[in-house]
Amino acid sequence: MAEGSVGLWLIGAKGGVATTVALGLQALRRELADNVGLVSSLPQFAALDLVPWDQIVVGGHDIRSASLYDEAVTLHSNSRVFDERLLKACQVDLQDLESNFRPGTLHNVGPTIENLADADTRQSETPRDAVSRLRDDLEEFRTNHNLRHVVVVNVASTEPPFDVEVPANWEAVEASLAQNECPLPASSLYAIAAFGAKCSYVNFTPSIGSNLPAMCELAELHGQCHAGRDGKTGETLLKSVLAPMFAARHLEVMSWVGHNIFGNMDGVVLNDPANKQAKVASKDKLLAEILGYAPDSLVSIEYIKSLGDWKTAWDHVHFRGFLGTPMTLQFTWQGCDSLLAAPLVLDLVRFTERAGRSGETGVLSHLGSFFKSPMGEGPVEFSQQFQHLTEWAQQTAKASSQNGLSGSAEQNGVVAERNGSHPPQEAKNGA
């Protein structure tokens, strides 16, 4: 087993998901919560030697300086989640984390997200300066806590859609960072900082993040893993489960309408049509991919304050059966967004760290089951995505047991093979 702790650096560290991640991690460490909701705790992944909960240290960037504990209390009272005893038991833990948070960047996040930021969030720096500052934060975090690896996870608010042409090679993009006109949004700057600091990067949001050719080049340059985009927690999860059924039964989906309502801060941001568009696009293209044709499809996301963190989705699927008979499937999903997302973030940290430990670099396509718009090649049906993950786990565990004893030994070997002479973790560990 690998020794030493792993860092989880959250972009959007004071949001609902991040708050739940931090609280949940303390609850797991204190054994006040069972492992329900955690994919990585399933028996299928028991042989993987994943990092244990008590060896994950949380830090992060945010544009708001709210207290994490207060955020948790607000989530508790607005949305009736968390046990009050749990909150109390973890209060000091959460307060101790405050020293691990640093101010983020607002570059190209759009006015709606800017409005949520603290007044003093620095906006004057160039993108290059921002990257440099963010990278220093990551390196300081790793040093302070003596971490053997850090996984950066973006759980910040959704940026407006990114549709600017960007050069495909890193060198050209790198040069553009010196100018304030550089079109890259914050999610990408965080990724650049992450890779530069030899960290993995996971994008749990629909923002563009590392999903650009130049960024993929950068990840490989630094020998780092990345994965994304847009955590698949509710309605889209159901779509990726149900649409294959219609396909396998040769039932023709004529229309699929999905209405989502919810009331958390994500909702406030999505009430801006620009930000919403990124989200809806991410949810909508799945059907055509699975079915092989594009049914009449509609996805709406609306902010309804009273619902708090409870995202309610109503989906109406109108399909045609034998002899042209129209039939209907409707479902209502009432899920608590942060509580659905947070365990997946923890899973992603464990799986990503594990992949890096085995020497993998670049896009982790076996994590497709976690995302609405998976990066890399891979199946779109949920069951096949999950099968992909379990097969990867089997191979990784097998390779690991063949390779010898410790994670670090294995890692060095594999990395050497794949990546030339510069094992990414060496630099990190300072070995």
Add this chain to the structure above:
Amino acid sequence: MAEGSVGLWLIGAKGGVATTVALGLQALRRELADNVGLVSSLPQFAALDLVPWDQIVVGGHDIRSASLYDEAVTLHSNSRVFDERLLKACQVDLQDLESNFRPGTLHNVGPTIENLADADTRQSETPRDAVSRLRDDLEEFRTNHNLRHVVVVNVASTEPPFDVEVPANWEAVEASLAQNECPLPASSLYAIAAFGAKCSYVNFTPSIGSNLPAMCELAELHGQCHAGRDGKTGETLLKSVLAPMFAARHLEVMSWVGHNIFGNMDGVVLNDPANKQAKVASKDKLLAEILGYAPDSLVSIEYIKSLGDWKTAWDHVHFRGFLGTPMTLQFTWQGCDSLLAAPLVLDLVRFTERAGRSGETGVLSHLGSFFKSPMGEGPVEFSQQFQHLTEWAQQTAKASSQNGLSGSAEQNGVVAERNGSHPPQEAKNGA
């Protein structure tokens, strides 16, 4: 390609499913319907050389002598299914089929089904005499229509649960047929007749049919294929699709409640608690198999006349997510039972005939995706069941193309052996 037509012999030939099968087949033959709803028409099965629609001849047993066309008209007006032009176009076809129907048997079907029978349905014969008579019907059907094979499909009303101990070997069961006290119900007598007449047997109902060791022995004895039980058309299909999602996400299903309402003749029969029990048991055990634990579960089926053939299911899934957070998924399924079942019956005929043509015998476990309670070994998750089917199709198509030129060569061998004394494997392997 195999030459010659294939028979489809329906048990319950005047019911809603059989009526739709017969009408649908004519519609396909006349190219008045597209292939929506037909699994066997998917591209995945294009290389299988399945029997074409215009080479399937319909016959069957029923305990009621109603006119098939009248049944179709009733279904049309009660449930708003079928196009009136389609009905008209196929009226003569359906009327021509009437000469292919024979009276069935009521042995141990219980009083509710007995009440549906025509007054003159013979009940005085011994089970052995009944089997003999039914077998003669099948052989006459094959001869009259010069069929190369006949697949018997049970789509009759659900019998009360069968919980009698029956000897595990065929010889002992065979001996018991002489006595009226023989506990085997009609669904099994039809299967015995089918195997005896060298026909395949598919059980689309929850009745026991061929799902007894002695019957499996009999099927092998005659070198025949069989499959079952209980067509998976609606709520259970969704369960076998959704439950794996909860398992893969490690979400704990606390309770799963399903209420089904519908108003067809199946519903009348299920209003008898004895018959209903068989159905509910068939629907209910799936969850524990998929999840690995048994949530609080409830399935009800109620007869509501106004719904006609439209089965409406409401399912309420109460599950626990991260940090013990209870969440809910509800769905409503509004499907027309006969229109969902009929294409699957047609698919099963094609796949079963194809398996037999390749020399397979015994339980066809690769047909598990079609059934609520699949016979034989196999996965319980729908996606894996479907994968099983497509893999079988690939192997079968590949084996067929390797084995020689045309299906008919292969088929001739099989047919020869089918009507003679050689076990089908020999012909297949030695050809």
Add this chain to the structure above:
Amino acid sequence: MAEGSVGLWLIGAKGGVATTVALGLQALRRELADNVGLVSSLPQFAALDLVPWDQIVVGGHDIRSASLYDEAVTLHSNSRVFDERLLKACQVDLQDLESNFRPGTLHNVGPTIENLADADTRQSETPRDAVSRLRDDLEEFRTNHNLRHVVVVNVASTEPPFDVEVPANWEAVEASLAQNECPLPASSLYAIAAFGAKCSYVNFTPSIGSNLPAMCELAELHGQCHAGRDGKTGETLLKSVLAPMFAARHLEVMSWVGHNIFGNMDGVVLNDPANKQAKVASKDKLLAEILGYAPDSLVSIEYIKSLGDWKTAWDHVHFRGFLGTPMTLQFTWQGCDSLLAAPLVLDLVRFTERAGRSGETGVLSHLGSFFKSPMGEGPVEFSQQFQHLTEWAQQTAKASSQNGLSGSAEQNGVVAERNGSHPPQEAKNGA
């Protein structure tokens, strides 16, 4: 009882509602349909001496020249409504009606509705000329069929919202008709023509129609009745029934979200945001009126072609109970729009004609239960609106039995009393 037939003049005479009105009326006359769905057939209105079905003659304006029978067949095949035998039985009736239809006007209906119009629909005439032409059509209709009264009902597509300042007195408005810049939309021009021809005017749409002070003056000037706006057929009906329950139980509605999807031509028009806005506004203001406060509220209407005439509404009501406990009511309404609207149109014709026969003029506020945005003073809760209607019926029936024998006698008397010396029906009857 009043002698002579009554005319029903439909604006939008070839749309789904009008088609269903025309077909339904023939079905009632031929006794091929029972009176389900017809409010005016309830026992509460038996003493009212309403005009019988076989004394209502249909005519109308439309901007499309489609055949009414073809429209009915399309509705049948797209939306699975109407019995085919009914269609056949009434085919000739519908074809005979064609001579009663005249081209409408497109003045200020907006581009989306214009696109639906036949190429030759005249757009060059001034509003005044249009009114004159439309009025001539009405008078010709009355004369040709020897009608004692004509009720004009607007069931045309929804116009964009009308928010122009218009003079409050008829004289000024009348003067503006000479100019093409006159902002009045078609729905108002039809109303002007109706009043001018001594007809009643009922606005079953959200368009502005007669809901302007100057128009109310004009109605009184001609001694005519009018009523509107926007037939209450589905989701809003439920709102006006359910919201009073929350109010009476002192449950606080925090949010009420309603999503409507449907696929008829109304939907095509509402896909234009301008036209949709008029509809949504009409649906949305009800809650605040009933509850006394405005909950967070959202109404969407989306065009989903596959649904045809079936309007499906999902409503999610989030309410707060005792000790601040949040609870939820969700409903799904699957109603066929034209079949819900058409009987109400027939009811409105009967009730409006009856009110006029009793000498009533101006806005008929006792018809509030039929409308989403009732004109005139009156309650907003459905139960009270319906009580208003039944009380009016009692009073009207009582007054009628006291007044003497025949409708016409009564009419003359009452009108004289209420309206001075110019009984409106006199002019109409040519007395």
Add this chain to the structure above:
Amino acid sequence: MAEGSVGLWLIGAKGGVATTVALGLQALRRELADNVGLVSSLPQFAALDLVPWDQIVVGGHDIRSASLYDEAVTLHSNSRVFDERLLKACQVDLQDLESNFRPGTLHNVGPTIENLADADTRQSETPRDAVSRLRDDLEEFRTNHNLRHVVVVNVASTEPPFDVEVPANWEAVEASLAQNECPLPASSLYAIAAFGAKCSYVNFTPSIGSNLPAMCELAELHGQCHAGRDGKTGETLLKSVLAPMFAARHLEVMSWVGHNIFGNMDGVVLNDPANKQAKVASKDKLLAEILGYAPDSLVSIEYIKSLGDWKTAWDHVHFRGFLGTPMTLQFTWQGCDSLLAAPLVLDLVRFTERAGRSGETGVLSHLGSFFKSPMGEGPVEFSQQFQHLTEWAQQTAKASSQNGLSGSAEQNGVVAERNGSHPPQEAKNGA
């Protein structure tokens, strides 16, 4: 205004509803809760001079000796209701109430309820002795707390249906109390004790309680008010709101199916088919009364532990519109049972006390809106029931202001007559 406190004596004082009543009353008194959910706090009832929250004293009978505070905590953690701060703030209040609780009786409650009882709940006493003991408890309560009146409210578990013939006059029933074979169940013995102790009696359950001719005689004999049966909190409330809509629109309800699932102790008791039958009957007869015909109807209630106090109802209404078109309304109600019931119990106490203060006796039919099976004559539609209540309130307030100065003057008279020999009407009329 009347002086002095009023007692609220709860039968089933440790159940979920009673616990919520007690906690809610403290919350109102301490101004930790607003008046949402309380009908009696609506402006319509402001002039009634209802007893204020801080003048209601709680006591009660139960067959279990659980601590009220512990019950509240359990309800909080099982069902996620109540704010933890509220619980804390009222902890001492609830503990102080413990001295007001007395053991109940198990006479004819059936084995399922018996199984819930403490081992020492006395079962040996005759009905007469039980009544005597219960009456002493009530009188002691009134004396100890110096109460001007006590309202007894039955919120205990539902007894099996009561279908025994009982003499219609009180004298004969009274005589039967001496025998253990007396068929009256506990709910009736509590009512006898209540009337005997000059208390009002409200039956919030489907149990028979005071709904027998002999009991009505007894109530009048003692000059007391009573009301019942079966609090209308959820699905039936919706039925009594929605069914009148279908009636008013002349839409034919073909079938109405309602499935209820919930997991509180009431559910445990209703899992016994005998107890359930009483409940289902109470819910089911309403439709025929409102519609004037009996649609195909089905109500199920099932115990699903995971739901705790959250009662979820799915209703499927299949109705026929114009030209025989079948349409559907479905709703899902997710309500917390105790939180819906408790405020109605508080309302009933206030309204019942107020009626008694005005000198009313016998069945309070103006309270019909609160009950599934209202005693006495009155409308069945919710809106009319509520109108009945508001009209009563207007009349009562008016009579009170005419009668003199203060409620206490009026009250003194009533009280005098209550404790003496004069019929209450005299005092009321002659005051």
